[in-house]
Amino acid sequence: MHSAAIRLQNxxxxxGPPESRVRALDDISLEIADKDFVAITGPSGCGKSTLMHLLGGLDTPDAGEIYVGGLALHTADEKALTLYRRRDLGIVFQFFNLLPTMSVLENVCLPLLLAGDAPATVQGMALELLDLVGMVPRAGHFVHQLSGGELQRTAIARALIHRPRLVLxxxxxxxxxxxxxxxVLDVLRRVATQALTTLVVVTHSEEVAEAASRRIRLRDGRLAAE
Ligand SMILES: Nc1ncnc2c1ncn2[C@@H]1O[C@H](COP(=O)(O)OP(=O)(O)OP(=O)(O)O)[C@@H](O)[C@H]1O
Ligand SMILES: [Mg+2]
Structure with missing residues (x-):
């Protein structure tokens, strides 16, 4: 996958069952350009996380087509989706998913070590990313020794280490x-400025939304005017 241009078609x-059906996403069509920094905003329950799960290949749509860099996520088999998630995707969750028994540096190295890369090269790349997110001074700290913002900056470094096409x-x-x-916002800006990846960020924060080059507003599972 060379680009991470995104296209959703209907x-x-x-x-839930037909009589009490929740339309989490309802006939959404949109495109996101490669290397763009896009904010997804909208009230609680409007479908933001549902959209992220679909883009991450963690869930499949009931109808419509989803393409990321030419890969058709809606028809891809489990093997292709696993490869997509491992190779092309970086994910940062609201509730941190770092491993508590490992240091900051080890957490950031992990995706590449699991992929079988040599520890010496991986460590150099991890330190570069920790520098980008301002976490070099905390590289040896364990998860319980970090602030919330430090955890999240570490999670962003880890989401970037395998040079994914798309970060969600x-x-x-x-x-x-x-x-x-x-x-964290400063780090997102740096990632966007260096055009390291396509960046799709769900946020309730006005500052984060303004930092993005584009905002996609959702309401009741539908697109509101941009
Ligand atoms: N697994 C599920 N089963 C049934 N309904 C669900 C499920 N997941 C989400 N929903 C419903 O789908 C709608 C969209 O949920 P989603 O999590 O995408 O919202 P959101 O925009 O991320 O909200 P928030 O800002 O609170 O995180 C909500 O009404 C939610 O209750
Ligand atoms: Mg959500």
Missing amino acids: VSRHY ADEPTGNLDSAGAAR
Whole structure:
């Protein structure tokens, strides 16, 4: 996959039985350019996380087509989706998913070590990314020794280490104080400025949405005017 241009064509995702059906996403069509930094905003329950799960190949639509860099996610088999997630995708969750028994540096190295890369090369790349997110001074710390903002910056470094085409972040500043959120935002800006990857960020934060080059607003599972 050389590009991570995204195209959704008439995508719907419904939950529940017909009589009490929730239209989490209702006939969404949109395109996102390669290397763009896009914010997804909208009220709670409007379908933001549902959209992220579909883009991440973690869920499949009931109707419609989803393409990332030419890969048809809606018809891809489990093997292709596993490869897509491992090779092309970086994910940052609202509730951190770092491993508590490992240091910051080890957490960031992990995706490449699991892929079988040599530890010496991996460590150099990890330190470069920790520098990007301002975490070199904390490289030896364990997860319980970090602030929320530091955890989230580590998670971003880890999401980038395998040079993914697409990074999906679902409320990366969601449970941070304003100082922590500002540092994470600064990191997102740097990632976007260096055009390292396509960046799709779900956020309730006005500052994060304004930092993006484009905002996609959802309401009741549908697109609102941009
Ligand atoms: N597994 C599920 N089963 C049934 N309904 C679900 C499921 N997941 C989500 N929904 C419903 O789909 C709608 C969209 O949910 P989603 O998680 O995408 O919202 P969101 O925009 O991410 O909200 P928030 O800002 O609170 O995170 C909601 O009404 C939710 O209750
Ligand atoms: Mg959500």
